[in-house]
Amino acid sequence: MHEARRPTAATLLTIFLAFLTACGGTEPGNGGNETSPPGGDQGVTADAPSPDVAPAGPIVDIRADLDRDGKIDLEGDNDDRDEDKWTNERGAIFLANIDDDERRCQFSAQLSDDEIVRCNDAADEVVNGAADEADLAKMLVKPWPLAPNGTTWMVKVNAEAANYVRLFIRDSGGSLTVYKPEPGPAGTLRAGFELRIEAKDIVRDRTMWDGFVDVTLEVDVDGKKHTDTVRLRVAPLLLHHQVQKANGLFVARDIFPDSKTFVSSFDAATTAANAPKAIKLDVNDQWAQDYFETGYMVMPKAGGGQQVIDVFIRSANVFNPQSKSFPLREAGRIVFAARGPGVAAIQQFDVRHSQEMDTLNSNGNLEVVPPHVAPDGKNHAFGRILRGSVATFFPDPTFQKLLDSQGVQPTIKIDTSWLLVGHVDETLSFVPTTSSARGWTVLVNDAAMAVKMLTDAATAGHRDVKMFQNKFWLDQLNRQLPAETTIGKLLDDTEIMAATAEAAIQVQKQKDILKREVGLRDEEFVSVPFTHYYSDGYSLAYQPGTVNGVVITNTDFIAPVGHGPVVDGVDVFKDQFEKAVAPHGITVRWVENWDLLHRLSGEVHCGSNARREIPADASWWKVIQ
Amino acid sequence: MTAKRVTRSLPFGLGLSLLLLCGAASAAHAGGALFDAAGALGANSARGYRQRIAAARRADARSFRVVARLRALLPTLAKQRRGRGVTVLLPLAALGASGRWAMADELFFSGAGQGTLDAVAWRGWRVSLLEAIGRLRRADMAPLLRAAVRHDDSDARVARAAVEALGRFGDPSDVDLLVNAATQRGRDAHQLLDALGDCRRSAMVTRLTKLLATPGHDTPARLSILKSLGRAGNAYAWRTSAVRKSGEEQAVRSAAAKALIDVYATTTDASERDRAATSVLVVGWSRTPQLIAAAKTRHPQQSESLDSLAKRFARSPVR
Structure with missing residues (x-):
C-alpha cells in the first residue's frame, strides 16, 4: 500500500457530500407505509383485563405489503392471501439497510479494507433517524382485541435467514427498538403492533x-400454538446501463501532468451537451471506470413510489495481495467516501483469485446490456450484465457469484481474453437511439472497416497522409517519441495489421453472442472503425478506441479524439463516426484523451464514470428469477 | 544544443572504449541483462556487439538517453498501468531502427536490472524491448534474439517474447530452434507455442501441423498451436511487405487453413473447435470454401458443423 496515494478523506467527503446534495440523494423520512400501527401510539402493551375466553378462533395475523402498493391493508385479503409464498406477482419486499443515513461512518485512510466496509445503518441495533426508518420495511400484526389473559406471542424468522436480517418493534413510546424473540404479553396482541425489518447485507451467495x-407470528393460547407466516424478499442490487440518464459524472482530478487536457476537454464536452459537470475524484488513479460501479436497490415506498438506496460498488481489484490490511486497489476506497444518506458502499473480493486475471475485476469489464426481450421470450427489463469471462480467464468468482445471486440481470459472458486489458468496454458500447423501437443500439469496433477505409484512402493516392500528428508516446521525454505515422506505414506494419485482423474476428464472435442472447440484428450494430496492435501477444487499440465512450445525455456521446488521417480537409474516421451515429439522434462530443489515457491502454470510458437516474418503474419484483 | 549532446555523449563512448580495452566488460553479466552475453554469444561476438553499441551511442546518443529515461519512468508508468501488464512497446518502436542498439544494450548488455520495479513492470520492460527489437527485423539483431531464445528465461512471457521476436524475422533456419524452445518449456509450453505463428514460413506451418498430430500435448498447448496457425496465415499480415517478401503466401495460408479445418472436423473438444474456427477466419484464405467442401467429403458425419463454418466464413469481415 502506498500511503502517498491514499485519497484525502476530507476532500473526498466534501466532494461527495456536495454531489449528493446536488443530486438530491434519497429523501429522508416518509418511509415504511402509510398505515399507522394498530392501537395508535400504544405499541407494545402489558397484559390488561380482557375476556377469559376467546369467543371465536384466535386472530393470529401478521401482514406485510404483499401487493406492493406501499401500504398494508389489515382488512380484506390483499395483503394476506398467499402470504407465505413469494412470486413475481405478489410478495413483500425489504431492503438491505446498508446506507449511512446519519453519516456516522468514518472515512479514514487508517481503516483497513476490512474495517472500512463494516460501518452502515444495519451494523448496529438502532434506528438511525427518520431516513433510516424509511429504509425498514413494515409488517403489522393485526389486533386480537379479545386475546385471553395468559396468551403469549413471539415473532420468529426462519433459521436460514436469521443471521441476515434484523427485526424492530414499535414500542409503547412509539420508538422502534430491536426485537428480541421472547414471549410477549397478551395486551400487545390485543392492540396489534408494528414490526420493521432490514437485511444486514445484500445477497452475496x-x-x-x-x-x-x-417471518412467523406464533401465538400460544393455553399451550396451543397458532402461527401465521409471511414471506419477504430482500431487494437485489441492480446495476445501471448507459441508456439511463446520467445524473452524475466522475473523472479523477488533474493529478498527473497529462490530466489537465483531459479534464478540461471532458468539462467542455459536458458543458456543450448541457450534461452534469463531472465530479473530480481526489484519487491518484485516472481509470475512474475501473475502481467503482454504481447501482441501486429499490422497494415500494409508502404511498407509492420507490424507496431507493444507491449503491457504490468497489471493484474487486486486488493490487496488494500480500497486504493483510490493504489488499484492494486503493482508489476503490472512494466508494466509502460516497457512503451516506441513501447511499451504500460495498465490496466483494477474494484475495486468492489469480493476479493474472485481476484486470477482469476492473469495472470496465462490468457493463449492462440495456433492457430487452431475449429470443427465448424472457423479458430482461433491467438488461443483462456483460462481462469478459471465459473458462481460462475470468473475474473474481466471489464477485461474479454476488452478481449472479441478484437474480435480475443475468450475465452474458464474452471472450475478451485476446485483449491485453480484457474489458468489454474496449470493443462495445450501448447508446440510446431514436431510430428503433428497442430504444438503444450498440456501437461496436469494426477493425476490418478501419483497414478498408485506410486501404481505400491509400488507393486514392493518400498513402502519405499523416495520422497522429503532433501526438507523442510520452511527453515526459520532451516530445522525442512522436506517434506520427502515415496511412501507408500503418498498412505495411505487420504487427498492427495482424492484430487488426484478429480483432475483427474476435469482435465478430462477440457480436454473434449478442445476437444469439439478445436478439440483435446485424443492422443494429453501428460500426466504429479503429485498428489494433499486439503487445505481449495480446491486442490493444492502436488508434484511439472511439467505441470506448460515455453516454452523457440522451443524445450526446463522449468519444476520444482519434487523430485520424485528414483527407481533403476531413478527418475520415471522425467523419465516419459522426455520420454513423447521427441517424440514431446522437451527437459526438470529442474529448482529448491521448496523453492521459490512450497511450496507457485506455480511453475516455475507462477514465470516467457515471451515476444514473433510477428508472421510474424499477419494479424488479416482476422479473426476478 | 547539438554540440552539447555530442559533448555529453563523449564520456560514455570513451568510458566504454576503456572498459573494452581492459577487457573488463566482456566478463560482466550486468544485473539487468537477460543472460551472460559473452557466454551465450562467444567472447568475440559479444565484444563485437559492444563495439557496435559504443559506436551507436556516439552516433545516436538520443536513443540511449531515451531508453534510459523510459526505464527511469517505468515505476511511474507501472502505477498508472491497466490490464495485464505494462507495455512501452510503442514508445520504444518510435525510436526507429537506429534505436535498436540502445535497446539491445539495455536488454543484453548493460541493463540496470529490476531494481525497485515490481514483477509486472519488470516483465513489461523486457517484453517490450524484445518486441520492439523483433518488429524491426534487422539481421544484426538475430544472433542476440537466438541467444535470448536459447536462454529460455524463467519468466514464460519473456521467453515467449523472445520466440515471437525471432520468429518475426521469418528465417526458416530458426524454425527448429523456435519449436524446440516452445515444446521443451514443459507446463508453460502453451505460452510460447502461440508465438510460433509469427514466423510466417512454410517450414513453421509444417512443424505446427506435425505438432497437432503428435499425441501428448495438453489442451492449452493444442489451443496455442491452433492460434499460431492462425497467426502464421493471418490475412492482413500477408498484405505487408515484410511478410510477403518470402513468396510463400499461398503455401503458408492454404496449409494453415487446411490444418485448421481438419482439426475443426475431427476434434471432439469444443474449445479446440472454437479456436480452430477462429483461426480459419483469421487466415481468411480465399479457397477456404473449397477446403471445407473437401473436408465434408472426408468427414461426412461433420457436414452440418462444416456448413456452419462455411457460413461463418462467408460473412467474415476478414477475407
Missing part, C-alpha cells in the same frame, strides 16, 4: 442465503 425470509 444464494447457497448461503437466498434473500427470502419467513
